[in-house]
Amino acid sequence: MKIVKASQELLATLNEVLSMEYGATVQYAQHHFLLSGPERINFSNFFDLNSKEAHLHALNLGSKIVSLGGVPTTQIAPVHQATTLSEMLAQDLTMERSALAAYVRAWELAEGNQILRFWLEDIIRLEQLHVEELEKMTAEQQSKVTANT
Numbered sequence: 001m002k003i004v005k006a007s008q009e010l011l012a013t014l015n016e017v018l019s020m021e022y023g024a025t026v027q028y029a030q031h032h033f034l035l036s037g038p039e040r041i042n043f044s045n046f047f048d049l050n051s052k053e054a055h056l057h058a059l060n061l062g063s064k065i066v067s068l069g070g071v072p073t074t075q076i077a078p079v080h081q082a083t084t085l086s087e088m089l090a091q092d093l094t095m096e097r098s099a100l101a102a103y104v105r106a107w108e109l110a111e112g113n114q115i116l117r118f119w120l121e122d123i124i125r126l127e128q129l130h131v132e133e134l135e136k137m138t139a140e141q142q143s144k145v146t147a148n149t
C-alpha cells in the first residue's frame with residue numbers, strides 16, 4: 001500500500017493531541033499522588049492506570065508522528081490538580097473531552113489516509129469510553145431507570 005504523507009495541519013493536530021496525552025499522564029499521576037481519605041482505596045489505582053494508559057497513548061502517537069514525517073512535540077498541555085475526588089474527576093472529564101475532540105479533528109484531517117483513520121478510530125473508541133465512564137462517575141450522565149411498581 002502506498003504511504004500517504006500527512007499534511008502540516010494534520011501533523012500539528014496530532015502534536016496537539018500528543019501534548020494532551022502528556023498532560024493527561026501527569027494530571028492522572030498527580031491525582032493518584034494527591035488523593036487522600038477513604039476514597040483513595042478505590043480511586044488511587046484508577047488514576048494510576050489512567051496515567052499509564054495516557055503515557056502509552058503518547059508513546060504510540062509520537063511514533064506515529066515520526067512515521068508520518070513529523071517531529072513529536074515536547075510540550076505538555078496544562079495540568080490541573082485538586083484535593084477532592086469530585087474536583088479531580090471533573091478536571092479529568094474536561095481533559096478527556098478535549099482530547100477526544102482533538103482526536104476527532106485529526107480523523108477529519110486524515111481524509112484520504114484510510115490506514116491512519118483506522119488507527120485513530122481505535123483510539124477514539126477508547127477515549128469515548130473514558131469520557132462516558134467519567135460522565136457516570138461525575139453523575140453528569142445518570143440512567144433514567146425508575147423503580148418497578
Ligand SMILES: [Fe+2]
Pocket residue numbers: 021053054057099127
Ligand atoms: Fe488517551
